[in-house]
Amino acid sequence: MKENYVAKGFDSFWADETEPDLPPNGSYWNIGPGTQYFNVFPLFHTAAFYDGFRRDLKTRALILARDSYLGAQHNGAIFWSSDINANWDTLKRQVPTGINFVASGMPYWSTDIGGWQYLPAVHKPERTPLIAPSDARANVGGYDDYPELYVRWFEYGAFQPNFRSHGSRPQNEVWSYGKQAEPILEKYLKLRYELMPYIYSLAHGTHENGAPFMRGLFMDFGGDPKVVDVGDEYMFGPSLLVAPVVEQGVTSREVYLPAGTDWYNFWTNVRMHGGQTVTVAAPIDVIPLFVKAGSILPLGEAVESTNERQRVAKVKVYPGTDGDFELYRDDGTTYEYEKGKSELTQFHWSDGAKKLTRSGAKAEVVSEDGLVEVVGVGH
Structure with missing residues (x-):
């Protein structure tokens, strides 16, 4: 990996199949028989990447992995739900799947937005599609309700720990699913970036x-x-x-x-x-x-990507009870935070006084003027 990828400038990896293809019966590894140790393969596989990151690179380990085992969350690994089908039943089942997976101790999870598998040549929905497929035929073929499915999946994906679209369609950009879908996908892509100060914290x-x-x-x-x-x-x-x-x-x-x-x-x-x-x-x-109620939402300014330094554009307060939020910042790419190079800004909302106060590091904001918005009360 170091010779063929790291040396050529790659600084993150899609390990994909972090599980052995061979069935456990008849397999024997250095640590013992496959029937006994088969499930730990993803732990050691991702650890090999992580150990290499810490030795050879200055950037944080980022490994997209298909399989996991207890402890793999310590290896800079993020996970997804594998090569799932592109239909409504699969989308429905992803929601409890994600809830259960992260509850097992591995917090970073996502789905292939829109599903990975190839689309059927023709699919006629029971209800009239909410988004017309007519100007996306080159991408979705005869799957009449696929632009609608993709939009709903994308909306859900914006509120997953990892927000990523991947699949077998010829194109997969926000403009690839028709003129009706494009502004909706753009809306949620922008909302994801707007929520980044909240998400990173x-x-x-x-x-x-x-x-x-x-x-x-x-x-x-x-x-x-x-x-x-x-x-x-x-x-x-x-x-x-x-x-x-x-x-x-x-x-x-x-x-x-x-x-x-x-x-x-x-x-x-x-x-x-x-x-x-x-x-x-x-x-x-x-x-x-x-x-x-009692929530404090820091919202970021519009940016093209997280490579840009993003300032806080607004802090929205939802009154009804006292609330607190810690806004966290670091360089986003290295392990310097382990040496204390990070910033914490504490926000506190006093519902009785109807007042938001800040302490700790000075938050980097677009402007103090109109920064705080109290929902239902005004600025």
Whole structure:
């Protein structure tokens, strides 16, 4: 790897099949028989990459791996759900799959947005597609509802730890699925970048305590027995409740709002009480998304990529109770943070005083003027 890739400038790796192709019966490795040690292969495979990173490169290890085993999260590895089918049933099953996977101790997970497998030559949906396929035929063929499926999957993907699109389509850019789909995909691509200060800070929290930042409702609301079996919605960090739309042709869905807090509709700012199931409008350009009362969301300025230094453009506060958030910054590429070269800014919202205060490192902001927006109150 060092001779053929690192020496040529590559600084991250898609290890893909981090599992042995051979069946365990009849296999014998250095550590013992395959029937006994087959499952640990991904741990040692990713560790070989990680150890090489720490020895030969200054950049952080980043290894995209298909398989995992306990401990592989320490090897700079991120995972995905393999070569899945491109249909609505698969999309539906990805939501509980992701919740369960990250709960096993490996916080970085994603799907191939849109599915990996080749599309069927023809597919006619039961309902009229919400996005016309007519100007995307060269990419989707006769799969009439695929542009709609891809858009819904992309909306969901924007709220996964790893946000990545991959698959067998001839083209896979945001402009590849038709003129109706393009502005919606652009909207969620921009939203992902806007949320990056929040997301990167969540990643720091995961580094500190091991807890995933994508998690089932049972992790945050253990006192609410109604969340025990909820597998089609989840928390993305302490603030955002995500409820993906996973059925073709629908423009609304039911969402359970956990008890013990109020919730704000992210798109409309309407405030609702927890402990109830609500029916939420979900036109094709909207994924149901709620913000927990007391949340502080740092939002970044528009950037082309995370190679750019991104300043905080706005801090949105959702009142209803006191709240705290730690904004984390480092250089984003090296291990200098292990030497203390990082910054933490603490935000605190006092609901009684209706005031947001900052302490710690001085956050890099676009402008202090109009920086804070209190939802339902104003600036």
